[in-house]
Amino acid sequence: MESLSNRKKVIEQKPMTLAERMYLPAIAKGLAITFRHMFKKKETIFYPEQERPISENWRGLHSLKRDENGKERCTACGLCALACPAEAITMIAAERKKGEEHLYREEKYAAVYEVNMLRCIFCGLCEEACPKEAIYLDGPFLEADYLRKDFIFGKDKLVEAPLKS
Amino acid sequence: MELAFVIEKFALVIVIFMISLGVAAYSTLAERKIAAFLQGRVGPHRAGWGGMFQPLADGAKMFFKEEIIPTQSNQFLFIAGPSLALLTALIGSAVIPWGQSLTFGDTVVQLQVADINVGILYIFGVVSLGVYGIMIGGWASNNKFSLMGAIRAASQNISYEIAMGLSIIALLMVTQSLSLKEIAAQQSGFINWNVWAQPLGFLIFIICAFAECNRTPFDLPESENELVGGYHTEYSGMKLGGFLFAEYINMFISSAVMATLYFGGYNFPFMNDLGLPQNIITLIGVLFLFAKIFFFIFFFMWVRWTVPRFRYDQLMNLGWKVLIPLGIANIVLTGIWIIVKDTYFK
Ligand code: SF4
Ligand code: SF4
Numbered sequence: 001m002e003s004l005s006n007r008k009k010v011i012e013q014k015p016m017t018l019a020e021r022m023y024l025p026a027i028a029k030g031l032a033i034t035f036r037h038m039f040k041k042k043e044t045i046f047y048p049e050q051e052r053p054i055s056e057n058w059r060g061l062h063s064l065k066r067d068e069n070g071k072e073r074c075t076a077c078g079l080c081a082l083a084c085p086a087e088a089i090t091m092i093a094a095e096r097k098k099g100e101e102h103l104y105r106e107e108k109y110a111a112v113y114e115v116n117m118l119r120c121i122f123c124g125l126c127e128e129a130c131p132k133e134a135i136y137l138d139g140p141f142l143e144a145d146y147l148r149k150d151f152i153f154g155k156d157k158l159v160e161a162p163l164k165s
Numbered sequence: 166m167e168l169a170f171v172i173e174k175f176a177l178v179i180v181i182f183m184i185s186l187g188v189a190a191y192s193t194l195a196e197r198k199i200a201a202f203l204q205g206r207v208g209p210h211r212a213g214w215g216g217m218f219q220p221l222a223d224g225a226k227m228f229f230k231e232e233i234i235p236t237q238s239n240q241f242l243f244i245a246g247p248s249l250a251l252l253t254a255l256i257g258s259a260v261i262p263w264g265q266s267l268t269f270g271d272t273v274v275q276l277q278v279a280d281i282n283v284g285i286l287y288i289f290g291v292v293s294l295g296v297y298g299i300m301i302g303g304w305a306s307n308n309k310f311s312l313m314g315a316i317r318a319a320s321q322n323i324s325y326e327i328a329m330g331l332s333i334i335a336l337l338m339v340t341q342s343l344s345l346k347e348i349a350a351q352q353s354g355f356i357n358w359n360v361w362a363q364p365l366g367f368l369i370f371i372i373c374a375f376a377e378c379n380r381t382p383f384d385l386p387e388s389e390n391e392l393v394g395g396y397h398t399e400y401s402g403m404k405l406g407g408f409l410f411a412e413y414i415n416m417f418i419s420s421a422v423m424a425t426l427y428f429g430g431y432n433f434p435f436m437n438d439l440g441l442p443q444n445i446i447t448l449i450g451v452l453f454l455f456a457k458i459f460f461f462i463f464f465f466m467w468v469r470w471t472v473p474r475f476r477y478d479q480l481m482n483l484g485w486k487v488l489i490p491l492g493i494a495n496i497v498l499t500g501i502w503i504i505v506k507d508t509y510f511k
Contacts (some may be wrong), residue, residue: 027472034203034471044207 059122061139062115062153063160067105070163073134074113075106083129088119106132113158117142117151169272177278181258189413190220192462196413199466227406235399239305246302247400247407253295254414260284261421262346264431264451267444276451277346284345285333288422289326292377295415296322299379299386302408303396314395317477318386321376324484325383329373331492332366335499336426339363349430353437358429365495367427369488374419376484379412381469388474420461421454428457 019025045052054060065073076093094111096104103109124137145151194209194216201208209216234243264276281287296319303315339362340348352358360367376383387395394400397408424430431450439446475483 027468030471031467034467037205038202040205042207043205 059124059127059137061117061142062120062126062135062137062158063139064110064113064155064158065134065136066160066163069102069105071101071103071105072109072159073105073132074110074130075108075132075134076110076113077108077131079129079131080126080135083125084120085123085125086119086121088116088121089126090114090116110155113155115153115158117153118148173272173274174278177274177276178259181263181278182255185255185258185414185417186410188417188458188462189410190224192413192416193223193409194219195462196466196469199463200470203467203470224406227403230402232402232404233399235307237307238399239307242301242305243399244404246298246305247404247411248298249301250295250298250411251407251414253291253298254411254418257288257291257415257418258421260287260345261418261425262349262430263454265350265443265447267447275346276447280344280346282342282344285337285343285348285426288345289330289333292419293322293326295377295411298408298411299396302400303386306396306399308399310392310394310398311396314386314388314392314398317392318379318396321379321383321385321480321484324481325373325376325488328369328484328488328492329377331489331496332363332369332373333426335366335492335495336363336370338496338499338503345425345430349425349432352429353432355429355432355434358427358432360427363427363495363499365491365498367423369492369495370427371423372483372488374423375465375468376480378415378419378465380416380465382472382475383480384469384474385477385480416462416465417458420458420465423461424454424457430454430457 067073076091078091078093081087081089081091090112091110091114092112093108096107096109122137126135127137142151197219198208198216209219212218212222234240259278260281262275262277262280266276267274299318300315303311303313303318306312336348336359337343339359340351342348342351348359375381379386385395386392387397389395392398397405400408431447431454433450433453441449
């Protein structure tokens with residue numbers, strides 16, 4: 001049938017010539033190519049000492065943000081947990097007591113907030129879902145560890161360091 | 166006198182044993198380094214300067230790993246497999262002339278453990294024994310992947326031994342001797358290297374050597390992506406190390422055999438025109454032999470990281486339909502050449 005797009009090409013498979021069937025010239029060519037690669041610049045990044053440059057919209061480990069006065073932004077609304085396709089986020093909400101206004105911005109806050117880094121696929125949907133701009137995936141790589149339980153990051157690891165001053 | 170002889174040979178055996186193990190250990194590092202360089206990486210470089218101690222780290226790791234002997238396996242043969250592989254890999258070095266002779270006062274030390282007059286046949290015998298280690302190990306594992314790998318190894322070695330033998334017959338027609346010492350001695354200088362007289366024979370030999378050592382492109386016995394690990398699927402710890410080590414020792418020995426048979430062994434260009442004392446010449450010769458061996462080891466690795474693995478039918482086609490006829494043609498051509506030379510160029 002005629003091709004509509006006119007881009008159809010019939011590929012012809014020629015029988016191999018004697019030189020091709022001998023196979024050795026091809027091997028010599030391959031050896032020359034790999035030999036040249038010995039002297040090329042090495043691509044290796046020496047990881048712990050050197051890090052790969054990451055792009056601006058890189059999604060790394062999560063961090064829970066504080067506002068300009070150093071109060072935690074998260075209000076434990078659970079939208080991030082709902083949005084998460086990997087079911088990685090769990091939290092327990094608590095009510096802000098008198099005298100804690102300097103710690104939490106909203107009346108309700110997350111007493112426990114856990115992200116299971118083994119479940120997380122670093123899709124960034126939690127970041128998009130958050131109405132309070134409380135969670136961002138702006139951290140570094142996830143590092144290796146020995147026990148599964150150590151991959152469940154609590155608030156101690158997630159919340160940003162308190163503001164100085 | 167007798168005692169001195171025994172001590173001399175014993176010392177030589179120990180030295181060669183140590184060197185074989187050392188070269189094999191550092192071949193593992195070299196393999197990883199060369200693989201890395203050919204692929205634009207740097208390879209292991211953390212343990213010691215530039216990764217110098219990596220073989221030690223690997224060895225220590227092997228020793229500390231858990232040794233698993235499958236319950237359904239034949240325990241005795243399971244352990245015998247890697248031991249046999251190592252043993253047969255090591256005893257090949259006995260007949261290789263590592264150098265000429267060293268003279269201390271009036272004792273002459275030959276740098277060869279055993280100068281037997283059928284040295285080449287001995288090497289062949291040992292090389293064909295090598296497949297038993299693989300065969301036994303693969304069979305004793307009681308695992309179909311292991312068995313498959315072992316069967317492949319056996320059929321591959323048998324097929325390529327024939328072509329290798331044919332290439333050697335042509336070489337023997339030129340050298341008129343089966344003793345490796347004499348073959349090496351005949352090739353003094355540079356012009357007399359057998360590779361100039363037997364280029365086709367050398368080509369066949371080196372291809373067969375790749376196949377006999379189970380190196381890529383002929384590493385079907387352990388092809389990881391079809392057979393898990395081939396004949397050593399069930400092995401762990403130092404028994405696995407034994408198999409891997411045997412492969413590297415085999416590579417070292419076959420490089421030494423190639424260097425001796427075709428590339429002049431310990432001979433180097435202008436060795437008789439330098440006017441140096443015999444001992445010095447011998448030592449330089451040993452260095453040259455090792456340089457040649459290392460080149461061949463490098464070549465083995467270089468090919469490994471360039472050429473992909475053959476398919477099984479291609480392997481058998483190459484062995485039976487290409488290399489064997491070529492080997493026979495080479496014998497005929499060599500015969501014609503010898504007659505022509507004897508009648509017209511005398
Ligand atoms: S990045 Fe994606 S997977 Fe990870 S916690 Fe957020 S929503 Fe869940
Ligand atoms: S991080 Fe954002 S979306 Fe998640 S519970 Fe806190 S405020 Fe809600």
